[in-house]
Amino acid sequence: MRGLTLSALAGEVVALVGPSGCGKTTALGIVAGLDRAFDGRVEVGPRPDGGLARIGYVFQEPRLLPWRTVRQNLALVLPRAQRRGPAVDALLEALELSPFADRFPTQLSLGMARRVALARAFVVEPDLLLMDEPFVSLDEPTALRLRGLLSDWLDRRPTTVLLVTHNLREALALADRLLLLAPSPGRVVAEVPVAIPRAARDDATIEALRRDLLSRPEPAFRLLA
Amino acid sequence: MPALMAVVSILLLLALWQATAMIVGGRLLPGPPVVAEALLREAESGALLHHMGVTLLRVLAAFALAMSIGVGIGLPMGRSPFLDRLFGPWLVFFLNLPALVVIVLAYVWFGLTEAAAIGAVAINKIPNTVVLVRAGARAIDEGLVDMARVYRLSPADRLRHVLLPQLTPTIAAAARSGLALIWKIVLVVELLGRSDGVGFQINLLFQTFDVAGILAYTIAFVAVVQLLEYGVLQPAERHCQRWRRMPADA
Known part of the structure; x- marks a missing residue:
């Protein structure tokens, strides 16, 4: 460049x-x-x-932590005090991810994993x-x-x-x-x-x-x- | 079926032992019944429980020390080529240091104390843990590390949620080999400079040529270490790895 x-x-x-x-x-x-x-x-x-x-970053690969559930993946990028707050669940709901909240990323299709990666970028506002x-x-x-x-x-x-x-x-x-x-x-x-x-x-x-x-x-x- | 084979295997060993004991005979190699009797005798007097308890505490203390320091040194060395080049040669030196030298020097320098005993055992295991963890740390997924940086995870969160989970297989391997090595060295440490524990007791039994007693303590301790392996280490490892086994059904 x-x-x-x-x-x-x-x-x-x-x-x-x-x-x-x-x-x-x-x-x-x-x-x-x-x-x-x-x-x-x-x-x-x-x-x-x-x-x-x-900064929110949606990488080319979803880059989710495979050993943490969908909900944990979202919560972890928030400051500790906000992790148990409503933000994570609200976003899971909005992106229709609620049924998958307790799944591990290895259980998701690529489309679903990308959706979680998107949710993770959104959740930090x-x-x-x-x-x-x-x-x-x-x-x-x-x-x-x-x-x-x-x-x-x-x-x-x-x-x-x-x-x-x-x-x-x-x-x-x-x-x-x-x-x-x-x-x-x-x-x-x-x-x-x-x-x-x-x-x-x-x-x-x-x-x-x-x-x-x-x-x-x-x-x-x-x-x- | 595997459980049945394990029972058959153990019975076979006992039979072989009994047969050899009958050929050799006498106090040099007592058979399983005699050893069982000695085990019962030591258990009833309370000596077995006392010495095993003391030794087990030392094993656990040395194990915790060796694992945490080993990860604490191995992780940065695996992540930083600079640190690896700087301290790599030290590692070679410590890896080749005989256990006996470490134990003797620890007692000379720090006296016949509990801290010297446990520290000496830990130092014998640390280099090995460092080597394993360093290898594991070199294979860490940089993509996830970048993710953690962009989202500004705290150093503690990075360690707990990004780095350590990737090191679980390595740490489990180090813990397994560590437990086996440490309990053997603890006995030597006790023999040389402690007045209780299985090592101390074996030394006493050795002076009276009580082979039955020695075998009784050995068997009891092997059993306890196996119990730790199957009852604590393996379930802990399974818990940490549960995400791997989840079926991809979504």
Whole structure:
């Protein structure tokens, strides 16, 4: 990566779209503070109350603790005082995970495990939500279902999101702004705002937006094909 | 069926013992009935319970000490190549230190005390635990460690919920081999510098060539250690590993 600059306004959903190898995951790792071997600067604004911004991260693999139940996996990311509070159960209910609360992750399908990973990111009420291909390798109905859950949650609780995906439809369905990345060196080659409100985007709108992007003549958009 | 085979196996050993005892004869190798009699005699006098209890407490103290220090050193060494390179050579030295040297030096330096005895036993087991735990710690899933960092789990939570569960098989292996090693060394420590315990008692019996008594204590102690293995260690391990056996039915 070289000269990669990203920014997101508070409450904005930014999608990083590009082929594999253009540093999308690395960029998320840097923002999350997991990767410190880089030259540059990351600024995450403080919370309104002045505290450290809370980060939720949905990794490419669910990364649940296999030796803890679904409920424990959610509770553990909360401060000790809140673990027994209503937040965990409310979220399990909202994501229709209540029947699985006492299961171990090894008993869940990939779709269910990803849903739990999503719930874990939501439960910390993040100021910044980082998502790395959160719906990859799921069958289409399951992916759609999870995308719908994310979209509903964002409508209720506007959150700053960096969403990494190679799926243009997914990016167009969820993001306020798309950043197209190109490889070697990884950099942003185009920026595409999506003006239509998320709730108003149906399949036809998304398909129209997609066709429009794919038909643009600039070289940056040829990478999308 | 396996239970039946175990009974057959033990009966076979007893028969072999009895046959050998009849050939050798006399006080050098008493047969099972004589040893059983000695066991009963020691039990009735209360000596067996007293000495076994004392030894067992020492075993447990040394075991707890060796396991916690072993994990405390092995985990950071497995996680940090720097610490591993810095302290790796120390480990080689301590691994090759004869148990007897540690025991004698502990008694010389710290006197014939309980602390010296238990400490000496623990030091004999620690390097072995460190080696096992270090190997386990090298195989820790970095993805889960990253998850714990992003979600800002406290160091205590990281240890308890992320690191230690991954080390359970390693710690269980270290605990098994540890228990077997420790109780043997505890007897030596007692023989050299304590005035109670099974090791001390065996020394007394040795001076009167009471082979029946020696065998009685040996059998009683092996039985107790096996009881610990099957009654405590294995159930604890099963409890920690229960998530592995859950059927994937969702």
